[in-house]
Amino acid sequence: MHIADGVLGTPVVAAAAVVAAGTLVYAARGMKSEDVPRVGLLAAAFFVSSLFRIPMGITSVHPVLIGLTGVMLGRRAPLAIFLGLLLQAMLFGHGGLTTLGVNTLIMGLPALFAGWAFAATRRYPVLPRGFMAGVVGVIGGTLLVVAFLSLSSEMYSQGPFSLINLVLLTHLPIVIIEGFLTGFAARLLYRTRPEVLGIEEQRRENRAE
Amino acid sequence: MSTLHIQQEVDTYAGLDSWMHRWEPRLKIGAGLVFVVGVVLLQSPLLAAVALGIAVAAAVSSRLPLSFLITRWLWVLPFLAIMALSLSMGGGLGASGEGLTLAFLVSMKALTALTIMITLVGTQPLSALMNAFTQMRLPHLPVMALLLACRYLFCFRDELQVRQRAFAARAFQPKPNRRTVSVYGETTASMLLGALDRSEQVHRAMVARGFDGRLRTSPPRAINYTDLAKGVFSVASVTLLLLVDRGFPI
Numbered sequence: 430m431h432i433a434d435g436v437l438g439t440p441v442v443a444a445a446a447v448v449a450a451g452t453l454v455y456a457a458r459g460m461k462s463e464d465v466p467r468v469g470l471l472a473a474a475f476f477v478s479s480l481f482r483i484p485m486g487i488t489s490v491h492p493v494l495i496g497l498t499g500v501m502l503g504r505r506a507p508l509a510i511f512l513g514l515l516l517q518a519m520l521f522g523h524g525g526l527t528t529l530g531v532n533t534l535i536m537g538l539p540a541l542f543a544g545w546a547f548a549a550t551r552r553y554p555v556l557p558r559g560f561m562a563g564v565v566g567v568i569g570g571t572l573l574v575v576a577f578l579s580l581s582s583e584m585y586s587q588g589p590f591s592l593i594n595l596v597l598l599t600h601l602p603i604v605i606i607e608g609f610l611t612g613f614a615a616r617l618l619y620r621t622r623p624e625v626l627g628i629e630e631q632r633r634e635n636r637a638e
Numbered sequence: 639m640s641t642l643h644i645q646q647e648v649d650t651y652a653g654l655d656s657w658m659h660r661w662e663p664r665l666k667i668g669a670g671l672v673f674v675v676g677v678v679l680l681q682s683p684l685l686a687a688v689a690l691g692i693a694v695a696a697a698v699s700s701r702l703p704l705s706f707l708i709t710r711w712l713w714v715l716p717f718l719a720i721m722a723l724s725l726s727m728g729g730g731l732g733a734s735g736e737g738l739t740l741a742f743l744v745s746m747k748a749l750t751a752l753t754i755m756i757t758l759v760g761t762q763p764l765s766a767l768m769n770a771f772t773q774m775r776l777p778h779l780p781v782m783a784l785l786l787a788c789r790y791l792f793c794f795r796d797e798l799q800v801r802q803r804a805f806a807a808r809a810f811q812p813k814p815n816r817r818t819v820s821v822y823g824e825t826t827a828s829m830l831l832g833a834l835d836r837s838e839q840v841h842r843a844m845v846a847r848g849f850d851g852r853l854r855t856s857p858p859r860a861i862n863y864t865d866l867a868k869g870v871f872s873v874a875s876v877t878l879l880l881l882v883d884r885g886f887p888i
Contacts, residue, residue, distance in 0.1 A: 433714065435678050435686075435747025436721075442678070453780075460779050462850070466837035469786030474830055476787070477794040481822050483812050492822065501830075512784045516791060519759050519767075522710055522752040526671060527678045584725055584740055592724045606819055613823030614830075622831055 430493060430570050430600070431517070431532055434525030438581040445577070446530030449511070452537055456508040467625075468509045471498050475513035483606060490603050495536050495566030496611040499544030500559065500626055501618075506544055507537030531577055539569025547615075547626070555619040555626075556612045563611025564604055571600040649763045651702050658700035658761040662865040663770035664858065669872040670758045674751045676876030680883050683739055686746035689879055693753035700761050710756050711749060718745045764788065773858040782853055790833060797829055 437445075460468075478494040499506045511533045517523040524532045543562040550558050575593050578585040585592045618625055652659075658666070677689045697707055722741035759767060768788060771781050805812075805821075812818045841849075 433717070433744075433748040434674060434751035435744045439679060457777065457780055462779065462782075462845075463841065465779055465783045466786060466841050467834065468780075469783040470790050470830065470833050470837050472783065472787035473790035473794050474826070474833075476791045477798060478826070481798075481826070483814055483818055483822070492826075494826070497826070508780060508783070509787075512780070512787050515784065516787060518755060522713055522755055525748070525751050526674045526755060527751070582740070584737055588727075590724055590727065592721060595720065595724055602814070606814070609816065609819040610823040610826065613820045614827040617824045617827040618831065621827075622834075625831070625834060 430535060430574060431514075431524035432528045432535070432574065432577065434527050436581070437528065437531060437577055441577055441580050442527055442531060445534055446527075449507075449530035449533040449537070452507045452534065452541075453511055456505050456511075456537070460505065460508075464505060468502065468505050468512070471502055471506075471509040472512035472516065474498075475510060476516050490606060492607050492610050493536070493567060493570070493603065494607075494611075495540045495570055496543040496547075496559070496562035496564070496607060497566075497614055499540035499542070499566060500547045500562050500611070500615055502540075503544045503548070504541065506540035507533060510537045510540055535570050535573045535577070536566075538573065539566045542569055556616045559612035559615030560608040562615070563608040566611070567600060567604045567607045571596065571604075651706065651760050652763040652766075654701045654761075656700040656761065657868065658696065658757060660864075661761075661868050662859055662861045663762055663766055664774055665861055665865050665869050666758060666761075667767075667770060667774075669869040670754050672873050673876045674754050676873075676880055677747055677750045679880060680747065681743075682883050683743040683746060685879050685883050686743050686750065689876070690746050690750045690753065692875060693750045693757070697753055697757045700757055702757060702760055706760070707753060707756060710752065714748060714752060718748060721745075769855050770858070772853050772855050778852050785853070786837070790837070793833065794829065797832075801825055801829070 475494050475498055478492050481491050483490050483492075495510070498509055502509055511529070514524055514529055514532050514536070518526060518529065543566045546565055547558050547562045550561070574596055578593055578596070586594075588594075615626065673693075677686065680686045680689065694704075694707065698704060718741075722738070722745065725737035725741040727737075768785050771784060772778075810821065812822075
């Protein structure tokens with residue numbers, strides 16, 4: 430789900446960087462020092478999630494944790510994802526420097542939406558809510574990758590084996606895996622420490638009390 | 639593998655001595671970023687290849703072994719190869735010249751950016767790079783979160799390796815089924831909970847010692863003329879490439 434330097438056109442990269450900067454300002458606004466450990470923690474978890482390998486035919490897939498980051502951090506999720514992407518680019522060379530904004534949007538916006546969707550459906554059991562958050566995260570990210578590629582060059586969508594078709598095909602199994610993984614993770618968090626499921630949710634409840 | 643060992647792995651070539659190692663980190667980050675942005679703007683595949691040559695020369699002259707670079711390239715080469723295949727043969731059998739040219743251009747740019755990044759990160763200790771971020775007048779809470787993330791990721795990697803050994807000891811074989819996803823989901827959650835508890839304890843300990851959300855680091859090293867000259871050379875080289883790319887008569 431990472432887009433490397435040089436893949437996208439300059440106007441797309443520049444526009445995405447501006448929107449990503451706005452998203453990060455929104456994510457960081459009102460941040461307090463007690464939020465810092467959790468944001469750092471989820472940024473690291475987002476980075477390390479790629480080390481979980483699930484064999485799939487001749488290759489393997491790994492979770493991305495977009496939904497779980499959204500569920501646990503709410504509006505701070507894009508910030509954690511940006512920091513995780515920065516570390517991935519610096520230490521592993523995954524993604525890119527000029528595409529940091531693009532990649533932040535690809536994963537940060539679906540994480541925000543997944544977090545909101547999880548909080549908005551609190552009347553339902555946590556396992557399906559977590560599943561939905563995981564699915565929303567990956568589908569949203571994949572659609573944004575497709576949108577950015579389509580906006581950059583027509584060549585990315587030409588032919589049955591086009592890059593866009595490959596992106597859609599390879600992310601299909603990840604949708605299901607991410608959905609279940611986020612669901613199981615959210616269920617365990619709910620059973621043991623329900624207060625960690627969303628800073629915003631927790632704050633609203635505290636205010637209500 | 640301990641946390642210390644993994645950190646040493648990242649810092650393998652950080653202790654060497656070269657022009658890149660002696661470059662002031664803030665200026666080095668800035669110049670590297672400008673170089674990468676300039677390379678991404680190139681439209682000529684040949685000039686993008688020249689940029690890659692410059693990046694490799696910078697890395698090798700910084701005493702980073704070529705084998706180290708190639709190992710890092712191997713992480714992205716499969717993705718670039720798939721992209722090249724898709725662009726050149728996406729419409730069916732028979733390679734498209736236009737697609738191949740685009741694939742070559744994108745690959746050159748991606749490898750150049752990666753090489754610059756490897757050189758930036760590999761030519762000083764990771765802690766010095768993180769200190770440079772704190773000294774760049776960026777918003778302090780996100781920078782603090784970055785420093786903590788950098789620390790946690792090594793802890794997570796250690797813990798994950800311990801858990802993977804525990805899985806292997808119990809003859810657990812990951813498969814694309816519900817059980818594997820359930821085990822990985824609950825492992826992720828329990829690792830997060832453990833780390834969250836530790837991070838909250840650390841935060842309380844820091845607050846008890848007077849931490850007010852602001853990191854105090856030693857003052858940055860003064861930028862000298864040699865640092866500036868390296869920055870000017872780096873920016874000038876990519877500017878020259880851009881001018882040639884745009885057909886400016888030189």
